[in-house]
Amino acid sequence: MVIKASVSPKKATRKSLKWSTNKGSVLKVVGNGTKATVIARKVGKANVIAQATDGSGKKAVVKVTVTKFKSDKTPAPTAEPDTRKKTLVEDFESYEVGTKWERYTAGGFANSGTMTVVQDPEDPTNKCLKVTYDGADQSFDFAPAFQADLSKLKDSEGKSTAGKTLGSYTGIGFDSRVVSNDPSSVQYKKAYCYFDQADAIKHTDFFAANGNSSASAHVDKDGNAVAAGAANEYKALRFGVNVSMAEGSDKESGITLYNGQSSKESNKYFPFAYSTWEQANAATHFAKDSCTAGYKDSEIDANMKVGFANRSLTFDKNRINEADSTLVNQSKFDFVLGSTYEGGSKFKVNNVFATLYLDNIVLIEEDVPVTGFELSAGDNPRVAPGNKLVVEAKYTPEDTTQKGLTWTTNNDKVKVDANGNVTVDDDFFKGISKDVKEVSVVVTATSTFNPALTKSITITVYRVETPKEPLVLTADMFDAGMSGEGITVTKMTDADGKEFFRLHFAKNQTFAFFKLPQEVDLSAYGSLEFVGNTTGQLTFRMTDNTFVKDMENWWEKVNCIEYYPFFKGSYPYRPKGDISVDDFMAKYPELDRAAVEKAANASGILPDGTAVGPRGIETITATMKDITKNAKSSNKKATYFVFSLDQKGYDDDGASLGWDEGVYDIYSIKFIPKADDDADVESPSVETPAN
Incomplete structure (x- = not known):
C-alpha cells in the first residue's frame, strides 16, 4: 500500500521526509518524498515512521497491522501486489492546482478537451491530472505526454537513477480513474503507450492512429510502411494503433469494489463498466462483476469513492527499437500514455461526458522472466497469396516482461515481422502447377531472451479459385x-x-x-x-x-x-486525389466556385475525398x-x-x-x-x- 504525508506549512522549503519502520521483519518501507510504499513481509504489527529532514525533529507515526491474505473467491484469482522496483516520473504534487497540462498529442485538433492538474475529488490531500473529452473536436488522439529525465530521479529505494536509460526498465505503471455517464462509450478502452526522443512529441502527432495501417512506426500519409527516414515518411502517424510500445496483459484478476462486491479486471484496459451495468437500473451499479476498480458514472455523490485502478504495461522493445534503435540508450525521453475516447460531436449531441484521472506515473525496473510460450493462429490456419495471417504468442507467465520473438519460415515467399504478422507474396504460386491447390509452410519462433525456447506452427497457403461473376x-x-x-x-x-x-x-x-x-x-x-x-x-x-x-x-x-x-x-464530385480549386473548377465549371472555395483548405487545395458539390x-x-x-x-x-x-x-x-x-x-x-x-x-x- 501507499502512505502519503502532508507537510505544514504548505510553503515549507524542505518537504522531503525520511521513512522507516520499527519492525523490518514485518514491513518493508520504501520512501519517495512525501510518499512511501509499504510492503508486507509477514503477519504482525509495526509502525511506519515519517521524519522531517530539516532538523526540527518533527515526525508522524502510522500503525499498520498485517493479516493473513484471504481469497475473495471470485473466478479470477486476486493479483499479488507488484513489489518490483519503480521510478516515479510524475505524481503532479509539484504543480499548482489549476495548472494546464501543455504536453499532449491531439492529431492537430485544437479543441479536443482539457488537461488540468486538480485536487483529487476523492482525496483532498492528493493532486492528479484530470483529462476531459468535452471539446468540439474528436478526441481519439488526445493523450497526455510526459518526460522522464533519469539524471534527476530516484527509484523506490531512494537511489539515484543517474546512469540508467530507457533500456534499464521493463514497463510502465500508473493509477487511473474513469467517470462517464455512458458506460458503452468508455468500455474496453485499451491503454496505449509510445516513446520518443526528448521534446519530440507534439500536439500535431496522432495517437493510436487508425490511419497508420501498418505494424510499423514508419509510414507514409496513407499509413503504408516505408523505410525509416524516407522522403515520404509522415512522422505524425508514427504512433499507430498496432504498434503500442507497451501493453498490458489481458489476464483477469479478482478485485473488490469500493462497496465490498467482488469483480474482475485486467491491465489491458482503463477502468470501465461491463455490459451488466445498466445505466437506467441503479441496482446493477457496483454489483458483482459489474465494473472494474476506478470506474463510476457520476461525481455527485461525495461518498462514492472508487479510488484509482493501478495498471502496469510491459515494454515491447522490438517495437521501441523498430521506431528508433537509439531510444533504449537515452536517459532523457518523452512518452505519451492514454486511450481512444471519442469525444467531439458524438459526445455533445448525445450529452455524453467522460473524464479520465491519472496519477503516479512510474517506470518499472525489474524483469519477470519468460519460462515458455505457445503459438496460435486459430484452427487450421489458412491464408491466400497477397494476404496476411497473424500468429499470436501466449507467454508463460502471462505477465512476463521478456516478450520478444525472432521469426523464420521455411519458404522465402512467406515472411513474418517481429509482431507475428505473416504475409504471403502475391506470386506465391508462380511456376507451380495449377493442380497444386495448397502448400504447407512452417513458421518458427524463438525467444529473444531465452534461445532455448522455440516453437513452430504449420500454416496452409491455398490457391484461390477466382469466381466468374461479381x-x-x-x-x-x-x-x-x-x-x-x-x-x-x-x-x-x-x-x-x-x-x-x-x-x-x-x-x-x-x-x-x-x-x-x-x-x-x-x-x-x-x-x-x-x-x-x-x-x-x-x-x-x-x-x-x-x-x-x-x-x-x-x-x-x-x-x-x-x-x-x-x-x-x-x-x-468528390475529388480522387488532392486538387487545387482552379483545376477543380476547370474540370467542373457548372459548380458554384464560392462553395468549392469554402470546402478547400487554407492553401486553396481540395484534399482527396473532400465532400464538395x-x-x-x-x-x-x-x-x-x-x-x-x-x-x-x-x-x-x-x-x-x-x-x-x-x-x-x-x-x-x-x-x-x-x-x-x-x-x-x-x-x-x-x-x-x-x-x-x-x-x-x-x-x-x-x-x-x-x-
Missing part, C-alpha cells in the same frame, strides 16, 4: 432476426427508373445484418464497388459465421473488416487489399455484411442532421473478382516449395 449484395439478404430494433429495408425505384433499396435506421448505434447464401472467400475478389445516395457516412463491416448477436467485446473476437464509404454523405448518387471503388489491411483477423471468409448507424448525417449545406436516424439509398454493392493469375503454369512436373 458478388452482389441484395435487399433479400437482409436478416431481420440478427439486426437491431427499428431497422427496415425497402425496395424502391427513383424518378429515373433506377432500382435501389432504402436502408432506414430508427436510432443510432444499431446494426443491420445481411446474410450471404453461403460463405465466401474475400481473397478471391480484387475490389469493392459501392453506389449510393446517402445523407451521411456509412459504416460497413464484413464478418464470418462465428459472429453471435450481442456477443460481448465482439470486435476483438471475430473477423471484422471495416470500411467507411460516403464521408459526410454521397458526393459525386451537390449531394447525389456517388460511385466509390476500393481495392480489397486496402479494405482488409486493418482487419482484426486474417480470416477472409465472410458470411455477414453489417451496416451500422454510428455516424451523424449532414444536410446539403454541411450542417449536422444529428444522430436520431439515418437513411441510406443503396443502388449497388458489388465485389469484383480478381483477374486470373496468368503467371501460373500447367506443367504438373514443377515442384512445390519445400515444406
Whole structure:
C-alpha cells in the first residue's frame, strides 16, 4: 500500500521526509518524498515512521497491522501486489492546482478537451491530472505526454537513477480513474503507450492512429510502411494503433469494489463498466462483476469513492527499437500514455461526458522472466497469396516482461515481422502447377531472451479459385432476426427508373445484418464497388459465421473488416486525389466556385475525398487489399455484411442532421473478382516449395 504525508506549512522549503519502520521483519518501507510504499513481509504489527529532514525533529507515526491474505473467491484469482522496483516520473504534487497540462498529442485538433492538474475529488490531500473529452473536436488522439529525465530521479529505494536509460526498465505503471455517464462509450478502452526522443512529441502527432495501417512506426500519409527516414515518411502517424510500445496483459484478476462486491479486471484496459451495468437500473451499479476498480458514472455523490485502478504495461522493445534503435540508450525521453475516447460531436449531441484521472506515473525496473510460450493462429490456419495471417504468442507467465520473438519460415515467399504478422507474396504460386491447390509452410519462433525456447506452427497457403461473376449484395439478404430494433429495408425505384433499396435506421448505434447464401472467400475478389445516395457516412463491416448477436467485446473476437464509404454523405464530385480549386473548377465549371472555395483548405487545395458539390448518387471503388489491411483477423471468409448507424448525417449545406436516424439509398454493392493469375503454369512436373 501507499502512505502519503502532508507537510505544514504548505510553503515549507524542505518537504522531503525520511521513512522507516520499527519492525523490518514485518514491513518493508520504501520512501519517495512525501510518499512511501509499504510492503508486507509477514503477519504482525509495526509502525511506519515519517521524519522531517530539516532538523526540527518533527515526525508522524502510522500503525499498520498485517493479516493473513484471504481469497475473495471470485473466478479470477486476486493479483499479488507488484513489489518490483519503480521510478516515479510524475505524481503532479509539484504543480499548482489549476495548472494546464501543455504536453499532449491531439492529431492537430485544437479543441479536443482539457488537461488540468486538480485536487483529487476523492482525496483532498492528493493532486492528479484530470483529462476531459468535452471539446468540439474528436478526441481519439488526445493523450497526455510526459518526460522522464533519469539524471534527476530516484527509484523506490531512494537511489539515484543517474546512469540508467530507457533500456534499464521493463514497463510502465500508473493509477487511473474513469467517470462517464455512458458506460458503452468508455468500455474496453485499451491503454496505449509510445516513446520518443526528448521534446519530440507534439500536439500535431496522432495517437493510436487508425490511419497508420501498418505494424510499423514508419509510414507514409496513407499509413503504408516505408523505410525509416524516407522522403515520404509522415512522422505524425508514427504512433499507430498496432504498434503500442507497451501493453498490458489481458489476464483477469479478482478485485473488490469500493462497496465490498467482488469483480474482475485486467491491465489491458482503463477502468470501465461491463455490459451488466445498466445505466437506467441503479441496482446493477457496483454489483458483482459489474465494473472494474476506478470506474463510476457520476461525481455527485461525495461518498462514492472508487479510488484509482493501478495498471502496469510491459515494454515491447522490438517495437521501441523498430521506431528508433537509439531510444533504449537515452536517459532523457518523452512518452505519451492514454486511450481512444471519442469525444467531439458524438459526445455533445448525445450529452455524453467522460473524464479520465491519472496519477503516479512510474517506470518499472525489474524483469519477470519468460519460462515458455505457445503459438496460435486459430484452427487450421489458412491464408491466400497477397494476404496476411497473424500468429499470436501466449507467454508463460502471462505477465512476463521478456516478450520478444525472432521469426523464420521455411519458404522465402512467406515472411513474418517481429509482431507475428505473416504475409504471403502475391506470386506465391508462380511456376507451380495449377493442380497444386495448397502448400504447407512452417513458421518458427524463438525467444529473444531465452534461445532455448522455440516453437513452430504449420500454416496452409491455398490457391484461390477466382469466381466468374461479381458478388452482389441484395435487399433479400437482409436478416431481420440478427439486426437491431427499428431497422427496415425497402425496395424502391427513383424518378429515373433506377432500382435501389432504402436502408432506414430508427436510432443510432444499431446494426443491420445481411446474410450471404453461403460463405465466401474475400481473397478471391480484387475490389469493392459501392453506389449510393446517402445523407451521411456509412459504416460497413464484413464478418464470418462465428459472429453471435450481442456477443460481448465482439470486435476483438471475430473477423471484422471495416470500411467507411460516403464521408459526410454521397458526393459525386468528390475529388480522387488532392486538387487545387482552379483545376477543380476547370474540370467542373457548372459548380458554384464560392462553395468549392469554402470546402478547400487554407492553401486553396481540395484534399482527396473532400465532400464538395451537390449531394447525389456517388460511385466509390476500393481495392480489397486496402479494405482488409486493418482487419482484426486474417480470416477472409465472410458470411455477414453489417451496416451500422454510428455516424451523424449532414444536410446539403454541411450542417449536422444529428444522430436520431439515418437513411441510406443503396443502388449497388458489388465485389469484383480478381483477374486470373496468368503467371501460373500447367506443367504438373514443377515442384512445390519445400515444406
